[in-house]
Amino acid sequence: MRLFEVILIVTLIAAAAAQMAKSGANWSRVFTVLGVLVAIWHVLHEGTHWQMFPVLAGLVLLVAWQLLPATRRAVRYPAMKNLVAIACALLSVTTFGLLLIVPMFTLPKPTGPYPVGTRILYLKDSSRTEDKAEKPGTARELVVQLWYPADPSNNHLAAYERRSETIPLTSYRSVLWTNSREDAPVATQGGPFHVLLFNHGWAGRRTLNTFLTEDLASHGYVVASIDHTYNASRVELPGDRIVDDTDGSSLLDTNLHSVSEITETWNKELSKWVADEVFVLNTLQSDNLDQASPWYGRLDTHRAGALGHSFGGAAAVQMCSVDARIQSAINMDGWTFGDLRQRAANQPTMFLYGIAGNSPSPPPNSATMGRAERAEAELDATDRNEVDTSLRQFGGYKVSINNTAHMDFTDHPLVSPWRRWTQPDHISPSRIETIVRAYVLAFFDQTIRETKPALLESGTSSPFRGVKIEHWSSESKAASVETALKPPLPK
Structure with a gap:
């Protein structure tokens, strides 16, 4: 797995865990923003691929949830808070599993003096x-x-x-x-x-x-x-x-x-x-x-x-x-x-x-x-x-x-x-x-x-x-x- 792929998976799991915590709403938002930045870097510089689709879908789901007004989340969708967090965590774990089964392998470095x-x-x-x-x-x-x-x-x-x-x-x-x-x-x-x-x-x-x-x-x-x-x-x-x-x-x-x-x-x-x-x-x-x-x-x-x-x-x-x-x-x-x-x-x-x-x-x-x-x-x-x-x-x-x-x-x-x-x-x-x-x-x-x-x-x-x-x-x-x-x- 490549660096920003690992960071994105870990960040989204952290955001999901914080959202489920009683006083972790602020930390969940911080991790979500960090996840968005990491995802942008990953897409632009590493290049995304189908194994990453679950974790990216989880990030979109979490962003959509947090963009809802706080009063609406609390009054109309109170039960969704933990369900969204669990879904994001499961999607992150799915990507981790896919990357183990079909990895972004690394070719060995050449050993000679020329680039x-x-x-x-x-x-x-x-x-x-x-x-x-x-x-x-x-x-x-x-x-x-x-x-x-x-x-x-x-x-x-x-x-x-x-x-x-x-x-x-x-x-x-x-x-x-x-x-x-x-x-x-x-x-x-x-x-x-x-x-x-x-x-x-x-x-x-x-x-x-x-x-x-x-x-x-x-x-x-x-x-x-x-x-x-x-x-x-x-x-x-x-x-x-x-x-x-x-x-x-x-x-x-x-x-x-x-x-x-x-x-x-x-x-x-x-x-x-x-x-x-x-x-x-x-x-x-x-x-x-x-x-x-x-x-x-x-x-x-x-x-x-x-x-x-x-x-x-x-x-x-x-x-x-x-x-x-x-x-x-x-x-x-x-x-x-x-x-x-x-x-x-x-x-x-x-x-x-x-x-x-x-x-x-x-x-x-x-x-x-x-x-x-x-x-x-x-x-x-x-x-x-x-x-x-x-x-x-x-x-x-x-x-x-x-x-x-x-x-x-x-x-x-x-x-x-x-x-x-x-x-x-x-x-x-x-x-x-x-x-x-x-x-x-x-x-x-x-x-x-x-x-x-x-x-x-x-x-x-x-x-x-x-x-x-x-x-x-x-x-x-x-x-x-x-x-x-x-x-x-x-x-």
């Missing part, structure tokens, strides 16, 4: 047509959000999501402020800045890993997060056009389709996502050469990287096979599709995996599995074989993190506080954020900036308990490094 700026780009690739558009021949359209190192500015903090790209339940995110300044000036010191392309997961959205994209930008990277239109959860295009994700769940139903059919569906979508990435990188490369662009001379697109969560991780790794500008790629807890054999030895990859407990689950018994379970087991086995073969041939890292789930590699643990009760054994949001941030940054620093981060130095132990690191040099055997039994290093 972070962000801006949203609309791009049209006229060389491709959109196969899912209602009008045949429509060009492929994309929305891309950039996070980048910025100069200090007083620009407004950016919202987590644009209001038009939310639904009623998630509309509060349009007034949930990030750590990034809207359209802040690009940093004049340092650079040119290496570009990293980010892909969301299947039916995800470009902002779902803001905890990571902001941090990378603060360390001097320009992160371009792509909404892959018609698969992204909701995208606003020019002309107030809203495009929701096309429901492809039936095409991925393991009870209806074989593994080969599902893989074919994924590979078809994968080729589209990779084409999106190439187009975005080409656009940024052109902007870097355009004297009228704010990115003129500030970008390094020739030594770039790619990363993504889930299916987006597969798209990131596939970029190594089609674009030599991509020096390295990270797949965060996703199966890998496409052709890993096409990447080069100078394009290392990192695979981050979540493990539900403290160790990988034993191989399932195929005799007791249903069709869906057998399909998933087959996909798991194929993925492990492809990834390990690729790592042995070309080098890279595999990082396994105990007590984590698939969505823990995104902002989701912040969005859903009930995780601490429904998944009590999982590591805390702050811990998984620290681990993911550290390994992603170290990997790109090593592979793109050609530094030697201590975190990835071969033969050293990890500072994170519950993390297993496997490192392959090109055409060499894996060297495993188990974590030391000690807590993570302090930030």
Whole structure:
């Protein structure tokens, strides 16, 4: 909960309690006036949202009651005094409960030396047509959000999501402020800045890993997060056009389709996502050469990287096979599709995996599995074989993190506080954020900036308990490094 939200709830409860007291009428008026001032500040500066509607309704009710002449309240509505106070208190408690269930979460502060700026780009690739558009021949359209190192500015903090790209339940995110300044000036010191392309997961959205994209930008990277239109959860295009994700769940139903059919569906979508990435990188490369662009001379697109969560991780790794500008790629807890054999030895990859407990689950018994379970087991086995073969041939890292789930590699643990009760054994949001941030940054620093981060130095132990690191040099055997039994290093 944010500061003035808490103050407003407490103030209204105090006003209600004072109204019920025998000699508290004056104090009730004082608290009501204070509540009005706090509410105005909250609406104008924090931004109100649906979770606050009950307490605001309670404040309106209390103001309306106190605006009635005292004689009328005493003579005509004597029984209403306590009822109004109780209603205000209950409405305040309701808001408190809503904010616990659906919180205005706080993104972790970036750890790098640069302030972070962000801006949203609309791009049209006229060389491709959109196969899912209602009008045949429509060009492929994309929305891309950039996070980048910025100069200090007083620009407004950016919202987590644009209001038009939310639904009623998630509309509060349009007034949930990030750590990034809207359209802040690009940093004049340092650079040119290496570009990293980010892909969301299947039916995800470009902002779902803001905890990571902001941090990378603060360390001097320009992160371009792509909404892959018609698969992204909701995208606003020019002309107030809203495009929701096309429901492809039936095409991925393991009870209806074989593994080969599902893989074919994924590979078809994968080729589209990779084409999106190439187009975005080409656009940024052109902007870097355009004297009228704010990115003129500030970008390094020739030594770039790619990363993504889930299916987006597969798209990131596939970029190594089609674009030599991509020096390295990270797949965060996703199966890998496409052709890993096409990447080069100078394009290392990192695979981050979540493990539900403290160790990988034993191989399932195929005799007791249903069709869906057998399909998933087959996909798991194929993925492990492809990834390990690729790592042995070309080098890279595999990082396994105990007590984590698939969505823990995104902002989701912040969005859903009930995780601490429904998944009590999982590591805390702050811990998984620290681990993911550290390994992603170290990997790109090593592979793109050609530094030697201590975190990835071969033969050293990890500072994170519950993390297993496997490192392959090109055409060499894996060297495993188990974590030391000690807590993570302090930030």
